[in-house]
Amino acid sequence: MITGHVFIATSLDGFVARTSGALDWLMKQPTEGEDHGYDAFMASVDGLVMGRGSFEAVRAFDEWPYAKPVVVMSRTLGQDDIPSALADQVTLTRLDPAGVMTMLEGQGWRRVYVDGGKVVHSFLRDGLIADMTLTRIPILIGEGRPLFGALDRDVDCEHLDTRTFPSGLVTSRYRVVNRPD
Amino acid sequence: MITGHVFIATSLDGFVARTSGALDWLMKQPTEGEDHGYDAFMASVDGLVMGRGSFEAVRAFDEWPYAKPVVVMSRTLGQDDIPSALADQVTLTRLDPAGVMTMLEGQGWRRVYVDGGKVVHSFLRDGLIADMTLTRIPILIGEGRPLFGALDRDVDCEHLDTRTFPSGLVTSRYRVVNRPD
Numbered sequence: 001m002i003t004g005h006v007f008i009a010t011s012l013d014g015f016v017a018r019t020s021g022a023l024d025w026l027m028k029q030p031t032e033g034e035d036h037g038y039d040a041f042m043a044s045v046d047g048l049v050m051g052r053g054s055f056e057a058v059r060a061f062d063e064w065p066y067a068k069p070v071v072v073m074s075r076t077l078g079q080d081d082i083p084s085a086l087a088d089q090v091t092l093t094r095l096d097p098a099g100v101m102t103m104l105e106g107q108g109w110r111r112v113y114v115d116g117g118k119v120v121h122s123f124l125r126d127g128l129i130a131d132m133t134l135t136r137i138p139i140l141i142g143e144g145r146p147l148f149g150a151l152d153r154d155v156d157c158e159h160l161d162t163r164t165f166p167s168g169l170v171t172s173r174y175r176v177v178n179r180p181d
Numbered sequence: 182m183i184t185g186h187v188f189i190a191t192s193l194d195g196f197v198a199r200t201s202g203a204l205d206w207l208m209k210q211p212t213e214g215e216d217h218g219y220d221a222f223m224a225s226v227d228g229l230v231m232g233r234g235s236f237e238a239v240r241a242f243d244e245w246p247y248a249k250p251v252v253v254m255s256r257t258l259g260q261d262d263i264p265s266a267l268a269d270q271v272t273l274t275r276l277d278p279a280g281v282m283t284m285l286e287g288q289g290w291r292r293v294y295v296d297g298g299k300v301v302h303s304f305l306r307d308g309l310i311a312d313m314t315l316t317r318i319p320i321l322i323g324e325g326r327p328l329f330g331a332l333d334r335d336v337d338c339e340h341l342d343t344r345t346f347p348s349g350l351v352t353s354r355y356r357v358v359n360r361p362d
Contacts, residue, residue: 012315012329012338012355013195013327013328013329014194014195014327014329025335124321134193136353138337138338138339138340138355139335139336139337139338140305140329140332140335140336140338141332141335142329142330142331142332142333142334142335142336143331143332146194146195147194148193148194148195148321148323149323150323150324151321151322151323151324152323153323154206154320154321154322154323155320155321155323156319156320157193157319157320157321157349158319158349159319159345159349159350159351161345162343162345162351164340164342164343168338168339168340169340170340170343170351170353172317172351174193174319
């Protein structure tokens, strides 16, 4: 069965980005060549699913950071919004989370990196996330785009392990136990 | 100088209580006789400051849980709201956070346990928190009373240490580096 996996960093107050989408507070952290488990996680997935917000943030980077295929969930972007250099790597879809997972399973994907606040939340709400690797950045930014949102019911998680890093980042892995109906 | 210290648990989505104030999601955690550092922390403070919400939640317990003096910040509670059995242990105040700290310093307090979402936030905003011990409960509750809130500027923290427990709780200590002006 295809499963969704989250690997994401938040401020101590739970935001993935400022309200504007800015990531300056995240980028200024001294990472000292440490990847905080990112490469190993990325090696474990078949590709990524993200929303328009994450895609537009990443597209603005000097270099496209992903070697694996990326599916962008958006009802507003069109094929013209995908730079031609990325046409082989980026697919647009208007499917809902379950529809995306069924499509990707049909393409042979087994493990999906689900990224970005809104998309993580919608996949979680629909019971499509198997586990989450949550990294806490040692800063409070006060307001911004939250990682999590309203749920129909509590979602119990099981703590798997926690790593601390000299950078001050703390990474905890959780298995999602009772997925929402 | 008198300093404020936070020791508080939140859900993975950052809430200290449900919207109603309920703590059932917290109480159901299997703590297995482990106090998660609470007794040592409590031994390190001269007393507690909390808001009306925390006071009313704690007052409903079968037994008053604190051996140290408690200051309740409230503009609506009156002396009649303090059970007579607690009159020696609980003080009401309408002072603001800085005023409370000055008052307590005058009484010889050095380290104050600052408790409850709104009160923690107001002390943090006013630069009165020296460090925070944040415990993550492995559950998402979707909505509730958040620990943190809006700030005038970013608050950088320094990660001091993290402990994990068989219960699944993860406790991280942070020093507050640049306190807000």
